[in-house]
Amino acid sequence: xxxxxxxxxxxxxxxxxxxxxxxxxxxxxxxxxxxxxxxxxxxxxxxxxxxxxxxxxxxxxxxxxxxxxxxxxxxxxxxxxxxxxxxxxxxxxxxxxxxxxxxxxxxxxxxxxxxxxxxxxxxxxxxxxxxxxxxxxxxxxxxxxxxxxxxxxxxxxxxxxxxxxxxxxxxxxxxxxxxxxxxxxxxxxxxxxxxxxxxxxxxxxxxxxxxxxxxxxxxxxxxxxxxxxxxxxxxxxxxxxxxxxxxxxxxxxxxxxxxxxxxxxxxxxxxxxxxxxxxxxxxxxxxxxxxxxxxxxxxxxxxxxxxxxxxxxxxxxxxxxxxxxxxxxxxxxxxxxxxxxxxxxxxxxxxxxxxxxxxxxxxxxxxxxxxxxxxxxxxxxxxxxxxxxxxxxxxxxxxxxxxxxxxxxxxxxxxxxxxxxxxxxxxxxxxxxxxxxxxxxxxxxxxxxxxxxxxxxxxxxxxxxxxxxxxxxxxxx
Numbered sequence: 040x041x042x043x044x045x046x047x048x049x050x051x052x053x054x055x056x057x058x059x060x061x062x063x064x065x066x067x068x069x070x071x072x073x074x075x076x077x078x079x080x081x082x083x084x085x086x087x088x089x090x091x092x093x094x095x096x097x098x099x100x101x102x103x104x105x106x107x108x109x110x111x112x113x114x115x116x117x118x119x120x121x122x123x124x125x126x127x128x129x130x131x132x133x134x135x136x137x138x139x140x141x142x143x144x145x146x147x148x149x150x151x152x153x154x155x156x157x158x159x160x161x162x163x164x165x166x167x168x169x170x171x172x173x174x175x176x177x178x179x180x181x182x183x184x185x186x187x188x189x190x191x192x193x194x195x196x197x198x199x200x201x202x203x204x205x206x207x208x209x210x211x212x213x214x215x216x217x218x219x220x221x222x223x224x225x226x227x228x229x230x231x232x233x234x235x236x237x238x239x240x241x242x243x244x245x246x247x248x249x250x251x252x253x254x255x256x257x258x259x260x261x262x263x264x265x266x267x268x269x270x271x272x273x274x275x276x277x278x279x280x281x282x283x284x285x286x287x288x289x290x291x292x293x294x295x296x297x298x299x300x301x302x303x304x305x306x307x308x309x310x311x312x313x314x315x316x317x318x319x320x321x322x323x324x325x326x327x328x329x330x331x332x333x334x335x336x337x338x339x340x341x342x343x344x345x346x347x348x349x350x351x352x353x354x355x356x357x358x359x360x361x362x363x364x365x366x367x368x369x370x371x372x373x374x375x376x377x378x379x380x381x382x383x384x385x386x387x388x389x390x391x392x393x394x395x396x397x398x399x400x401x402x403x404x405x406x407x408x409x410x411x412x413x414x415x416x417x418x419x420x421x422x423x424x425x426x427x428x429x430x431x432x433x434x435x436x437x438x439x440x441x442x443x444x445x446x447x448x449x450x451x452x453x454x455x456x457x458x459x460x461x462x463x464x465x466x467x468x469x470x471x472x473x474x475x476x477x478x479x480x481x482x483x484x485x486x487x488x489x490x491x492x493x494x495x496x497x498x499x500x501x502x503x504x505x506x507x508x509x510x511x512x513x514x515x516x
Contacts, residue, residue, distance in 0.1 A: 075139075076136055078139065078376070079136045079140065080139065080140045080141075080379050080382065081134050081135070081136060081139060081144055082134075083386065084140050084141045084170075084382055085127075085141045085144070087141050087170075087177050088124070088127050088141055088145065089124065090173045090174075090177045090180070091141050091142055091145055091173045092120045092121070092145065093176060093273065094169065094172045094173055094176060094252060094273065095116075095120055095145070095169075096116075096117050096121075097269050097272035097273050098160070098164055099113045099116040099117055099120075099160055100113060100268075100272060101264060101269045101272065102159075102162060102163065102262075102264075104265060105262075105263050105264060105265050106263070107162055107163065107263070107264075108159060108162070112156050115153050116149065116153065116156060116157065116159075116160050118153075119149045119152050119153040123148050123149060123152070132148070135147075140166070140170075141173075142166050142169055142170065143166075146160060146161065163253070163255065163260045163262035163264050164252060164253070164255055164260070165254075165255045165256040167254070167257065167373070167374040168251045168252050168253060168254040168255055168256075168285060169252070170378075171251040171252075171254070171285060172250060172252045172273070174289075174381070175249075175251070175275075175291065176273065178247060178291065178292065178385070178389070179244060179248060182240060182243065182244045182247075182295070185240065185389075185392055186237070186240065186516070188396035188397055189236065189237055189302075189396055190237070190516060191396075192396055192399050192400040192403060193230055193233050193234070193513050194510065195403050195404030196230050196233070196403050197226075197230055197509045198404065198506075198510070199223075199403065199404055200222075200223040200227045200230065200502065201502070201506035201507070201510075202223070203221065203222040204221055204499045204500075204506065205221060206223065206410050206413060207219050207220075207221055207222075207413060207414050207417050207484045207485070207488060208221065208222050208225065208413035208416065209413070209416050209417040209419075209420065209422055210422075215420065216416070216417075216420025216421070216422050217422065218422050218423075218426075218487065219422045219423065219484045219487045219497075220488065220497040221488055221497050221499060221502055222413060223499070223502040223503075224497040224502050227509065229309050233302075234512070236301060236302045236305060239297075239298045239301065239302075240298050243291065243298050245276075246291060247294075247295075248275050249270075249275055249276060249277055249279045250266065250270035250273055250277070250278045250279060251278075251279045251285035251286060252266070252270075253266040253269060253278060253282075254286050255282065256373075256374070257282060257283055257286055257287070257372075257373035258283075266278035282373075283372050283373045284372075287370065287372050287374050287375075287378075288367070289363065289366070289367055289378060289381045290367075292363055293363045293364060293367065295385070295389075296359050296384070296385065296388050297360055299356050299360070299388045299391075300353075300356050300357045300360045302392065303349070303356045303357070303391075303392070303395065304353055304357075306349050306350075306353070306399060307349065307350045307353040309399075310346035311346075311350060313326070313343060313346040313406075314343050314346050314347060317343045321412070321416070322409055323413050323416070324409060325406075325407040325409065326343055326345075326346075327405045328341070330343070330344070330401075330405075331343055331344060331345070345398050345399075345402055348398075349398065349399065352395060355391060356388050356391055356392070359384035359385070359387060359388045360388075362380075362384045363384055366380050366381060414484065417484050418460070419458070421452060421459055422484070422487070423459055423460060423482045423484065423486075424449055424459060426481040426486070426487045427445045427448070427459060427474075427478065427481065427482060428442055429481070430474075430478055431444060431445070431471060431473060434473040435473075436471070444470050444471050445470075447470055448467065451466070451470075459482050460479065460483055460484075464478070
């Protein structure tokens, strides 16, 4: 039989081992060197190697379970994959850009070690469902690590709040003195933000914990696979329901980055307050030296670099969220090469969140409150004015009338440079004859915070109780 020129050209092509391409049979020339570098992801996706091997072992075990592989073949594959994992962990593995990604590097190494049996591993799957599974496995483990860091930060923050439940400081609105609160109450406000963040992270983990393996390229596979078996082997809650969706969406990564953006926004707000409070203008707190740096020219400086960096990294994480949203917004089903761009933003988001939480978990419990400076600041700005209005309401005056009376007394205090608590009863009663000596019980800072004695209030005993409830939540996770 005489082959046509075109068929003979294909027959004369080098085999896949020589072209280092799993898909080389279709092509007549090797990939351009620049294109190989441009399209390769192994430089960053190699961090998925543990989860790629974990998924491959489960897949091989399933293929043996359904009779596609013999038990001997499956065992050879599993042993070979575990050997590769040990080599990677010890640094004795050569990563190749020519093999594009973590998946093909490991598969090529497996085939090189155990021969043609290694080529059977990819039966019934595609790199599309393989990478979707790897990322979910990797992110699930990272979420569990972040859970631990977030809980450690909350525990330290809550314990500090309990310790500082009686420490009075000014509460602000518009960054102007509003009403006195306790430092412990303020810290518990931070914890409430983190508690909601923790809940968002659990929601994200629950939704990502479905196994895409078996969706193959986009339509599933004709092999008699058992997806429930594979999902159980990998500790997923279940297999995904639709093969097209399984390989093409990255909403679980977007959801994680949304969580991260909200978390970092909260931590940025905390950082802003820490930065203000350490300044000479506030002097509310002292951060340990190990979390600060000095100046190369001004010897007196102690810069709060850790909270400043956390504040700055918020923009970085927000940018990654926008990058992933933009990446997905115009993609048709199913998989597209665009999705290679999902990893670097996700990887960096995870790294940034972990670093910021670790820094805060170490730093926040070590904050030292300058109680005297906080107390003096709370005395300025007429922070008990609302208490005086409430006092007048208790005497039968309508609130709006009481508001006007107190406003006039504050104007007098500004003119005389006197706080309400420093005025005599004669000065105060000039604004209302209903003001008696008992008013000083509510005009003191201690009286003001003690009066907010309800759930969510700043009364020291309420702060103590709230801290106990919050600690119990963290301990029961």
